[in-house]
Amino acid sequence: MADSCFRLAGNAGPGIIAPVNSAPLGFFDSGVGGLTVVRAVQELLPTEDILYLGDTARLPYGSKSPETIRQFADEDARFLIARGVKAIVVACNTATAHALPRLRELYRLPVIGVIEAGVDAALANPNAARIGIIATRGTIRSHAYQHALALRRTGLIIHGQAAPLLVPLVEENWIDHPATAMVLRTYLDPLVEKGIDTLMLACTHYPLLIPVLRDLLPADVRLVDSATTCAEHLQKELVRLDLLAAPDHDGKLEVHLTDLSDEFEALARRFLKKAPGRIHRAVLGGA
Amino acid sequence: MADSCFRLAGNAGPGIIAPVNSAPLGFFDSGVGGLTVVRAVQELLPTEDILYLGDTARLPYGSKSPETIRQFADEDARFLIARGVKAIVVACNTATAHALPRLRELYRLPVIGVIEAGVDAALANPNAARIGIIATRGTIRSHAYQHALALRRTGLIIHGQAAPLLVPLVEENWIDHPATAMVLRTYLDPLVEKGIDTLMLACTHYPLLIPVLRDLLPADVRLVDSATTCAEHLQKELVRLDLLAAPDHDGKLEVHLTDLSDEFEALARRFLKKAPGRIHRAVLGGA
Numbered sequence: 001m002a003d004s005c006f007r008l009a010g011n012a013g014p015g016i017i018a019p020v021n022s023a024p025l026g027f028f029d030s031g032v033g034g035l036t037v038v039r040a041v042q043e044l045l046p047t048e049d050i051l052y053l054g055d056t057a058r059l060p061y062g063s064k065s066p067e068t069i070r071q072f073a074d075e076d077a078r079f080l081i082a083r084g085v086k087a088i089v090v091a092c093n094t095a096t097a098h099a100l101p102r103l104r105e106l107y108r109l110p111v112i113g114v115i116e117a118g119v120d121a122a123l124a125n126p127n128a129a130r131i132g133i134i135a136t137r138g139t140i141r142s143h144a145y146q147h148a149l150a151l152r153r154t155g156l157i158i159h160g161q162a163a164p165l166l167v168p169l170v171e172e173n174w175i176d177h178p179a180t181a182m183v184l185r186t187y188l189d190p191l192v193e194k195g196i197d198t199l200m201l202a203c204t205h206y207p208l209l210i211p212v213l214r215d216l217l218p219a220d221v222r223l224v225d226s227a228t229t230c231a232e233h234l235q236k237e238l239v240r241l242d243l244l245a246a247p248d249h250d251g252k253l254e255v256h257l258t259d260l261s262d263e264f265e266a267l268a269r270r271f272l273k274k275a276p277g278r279i280h281r282a283v284l285g286g287a
Numbered sequence: 288m289a290d291s292c293f294r295l296a297g298n299a300g301p302g303i304i305a306p307v308n309s310a311p312l313g314f315f316d317s318g319v320g321g322l323t324v325v326r327a328v329q330e331l332l333p334t335e336d337i338l339y340l341g342d343t344a345r346l347p348y349g350s351k352s353p354e355t356i357r358q359f360a361d362e363d364a365r366f367l368i369a370r371g372v373k374a375i376v377v378a379c380n381t382a383t384a385h386a387l388p389r390l391r392e393l394y395r396l397p398v399i400g401v402i403e404a405g406v407d408a409a410l411a412n413p414n415a416a417r418i419g420i421i422a423t424r425g426t427i428r429s430h431a432y433q434h435a436l437a438l439r440r441t442g443l444i445i446h447g448q449a450a451p452l453l454v455p456l457v458e459e460n461w462i463d464h465p466a467t468a469m470v471l472r473t474y475l476d477p478l479v480e481k482g483i484d485t486l487m488l489a490c491t492h493y494p495l496l497i498p499v500l501r502d503l504l505p506a507d508v509r510l511v512d513s514a515t516t517c518a519e520h521l522q523k524e525l526v527r528l529d530l531l532a533a534p535d536h537d538g539k540l541e542v543h544l545t546d547l548s549d550e551f552e553a554l555a556r557r558f559l560k561k562a563p564g565r566i567h568r569a570v571l572g573g574a
Contacts, residue, residue, distance in 0.1 A: 065548040166457045182466040261352040
């Protein structure tokens with residue numbers, strides 16, 4: 001399919017111009033944690049333009065009710081769709097867990113979450129049998145990972161562990177503080193005792209904890225993180241849908257946050273591992 | 288002044304019926320932490336009806352920008368004013384720090400914050416000279432406590448310490464977990480080294496940490512918390528403004544939250560030290 005033509009909505013719903021390959025990918029997250037996914041996507045798909053929305057004014061989503069998360073996710077998606085994105089990446093585990101099916105019902109452009117990708121990656125190892133999941137309380141409570149895993153392979157032993165203190169510890173940059181190791185041990189010890197062979201890091205903040213996690217876990221426990229697995233899944237989907245950007249394009253990133261502050265900017269730099277450029281203040285329709 | 292008559296707006300702004308003594312007191316906070324203030328007020332002023340609004344859908348405020356906090360506080364105040372409260376208590380240090388002057392400008396009913404009360408209580412001790420403050424990053428950054436203290440007594444040595452991990456630790460009920468003591472030591476050691484004689488707990492979540500704080504601090508450091516000091520200040524203001532409820536009235540509490548969940552309800556019970564009754568879902572004008 002040609003790269004530059006506008007197509008009329010076959011797949012994108014009545015009255016909507018289907019997005020073209022040159023349109024940006026839209027990402028949203030409750031805050032800036034989803035930039036770990038953006039970083040992984042930029043490495044794998046450097047030709048893609050990315051429009052990122054972080055709902056920093058209302059973060060976190062992980063402790064809030066499914067109903068509220070679905071409402072926020074819907075407002076986030078509308079912001080991106082209004083800006084002509086060709087696909088939406090829900091770069092937030094909690095929002096994927098609670099809102100993905102509804103977003104797919106409401107909108108007819110491709111909506112990609114972090115859960116299917118993580119599950120694919122965890123089960124890429126045919127020997128994976130005992131799987132631990134750490135995530136926000138909202139993600140664990142949703143059972144989205146547990147269901148997705150159980151549907152794909154029978155006989156798995158799955159342990160979900162809510163780990164709500166990890167996001168604030170990562171945001172404070174206390175990665176190497178002894179309190180972080182102590183908190184992690186409290187969350188991980190029950191999983192290790194159950195003999196897990198795979199640990200899924202089901203929150204976009206957690207990739208920053210990988211060095212500490214490696215020290216604390218037995219060497220044979222495999223770590224699967226949301227960021228890199230989502231990037232690989234997205235690449236496959238864009239190929240399948242014939243939606244890749246032109247191979248000679250130099251992808252740009254545009255970051256929009258619903259609340260701006262020096263802290264969010266500093267945090268964005270840590271998650272992205274580089275300066276995010278000028279950050280724009282986003283005003284959502286419903287907020 | 289009679290308890291049951293409606294007075295026309297002398298003090299309450301054009302076109303607004305001034306609240307009567309039998310009207311409820313309106314409290315707002317970013318979440319349910321402000322219920323520690325409600326509990327203290329219920330003990331001191333059991334005849335007062337209380338309408339409490341917790342903005343759980345957008346909590347926390349402590350990490351967000353002054354501009355966003357002012358906007359949220361304004362929406363919270365409007366919710367209470369629309370329900371006929373006779374005065375507003377800003378039961379949140381971050382919102383008091385950033386939004387109190389503006390709320391007093393915008394609305395002509397009494398607006399009481401937690402900062403003046405805390406400063407009064409800290410300086411009630413004539414020997415207080417070296418004052419430590421622990422609070423959210425937003426409260427410390429605002430310098431509201433530091434300015435209020437310095438205006439009231441010259442020569443004070445004041446040390447503000449942002450302690451952003453304490454709210455999540457309290458919310459997780461990890462009061463007695465060794466990680467909490469470790470986190471507290473990281474925040475408190477620099478203050479103790481500076482020889483503080485008073486520690487202000489400038490966040491409504493912190494009263495729950497008092498037993499642990501007592502163990503960690505030298506015995507001669509005086510603790511001043513937002514909850515009890517605010518209740519005493521409120522009592523004085525209601526007497527001064529002739530706004531006390533009838534002495535034979537049995538005060539009721541009505542709790543409204545912008546997001547409902549079992550966790551928020553459990554947390555509310557811990558902060559209030561009793562069941563909060565039926566919790567209502569609040570929809571704010573601007574949200």
